[in-house]
């Protein structure tokens with residue numbers, strides 16, 4: 295399988311073709327980046343942790359009936375996924391005030407929202423992934439009105455399932471980013487990854503960050519935080 299062409303290399307993953315034209319192989323890298331690639335490092339073992347956590351979460355989402363691209367975990371660092379065309383929107387769901395929203399709206403970090411706040415960002419590195427609204431999405435023809443409704447509905451369901459899953463693991467799901475794609479039948483599926491690279495997760499008792507904020511803001515050992523998350527979710531240990 296390793297001889298098949300690499301179709302795309304992103305900051306944290308490589309995507310390869312497989313012998314099945316509708317299936318891709320995703321290989322998680324050890325690279326860590328933040329602030330649109332301005333901060334970079336290689337953290338040995340990070341690829342494995344994200345693959346294990348992401349595989350586990352996608353499986354749980356399948357069990358809960360949330361349509362997603364995951365097919366199966368292939369190895370410690372690889373998974374098979376359904377081929378989709380990624381819709382260039384980053385969908386952020388927030389339960390607790392943190393990160394860029396604290397700055398943008400002058401909120402107090404840690405403030406809990408009664409209802410989740412959903413935001414859309416235009417996935418475009420050159421523009422720095424700007425915050426956009428539904429009018430921008432319609433004008434740029436990024437997604438149809440119907441697709442956006444589906445995206446909001448899936449994002450809300452993911453939030454419900456994951457908030458519960460993480461709560462069982464004594465973790466608070468503060469916020470997370472999702473990406474969606476269109477499959478062969480043009481149906482919208484959850485895609486990309488769901489991992490501590492793309493979620494904020496705080497320890498319920500201590501409030502400490504166990505996610506990529508450890509790397510972004512030099513708060514501590516990233517792999518240690520990710521290992522804690524994997525262990526608490528009952529995933530494959532090293």
Ligand code: TMP
Pocket residue numbers: 386392393394395423469470471491492493494
């Ligand atoms: P933010 O508070 O920096 O806007 O981030 C919100 C959530 O989205 C947080 O869980 C981290 C995640 N995220 C990504 O996965 N990729 C990104 O490029 C950014 C900016 C945030």
Ligand code: ASP
Pocket residue numbers: 305327328329330331332491506510
């Ligand atoms: N994912 C983005 C980057 O790699 C930003 C971030 O997650 O903070 O630069």
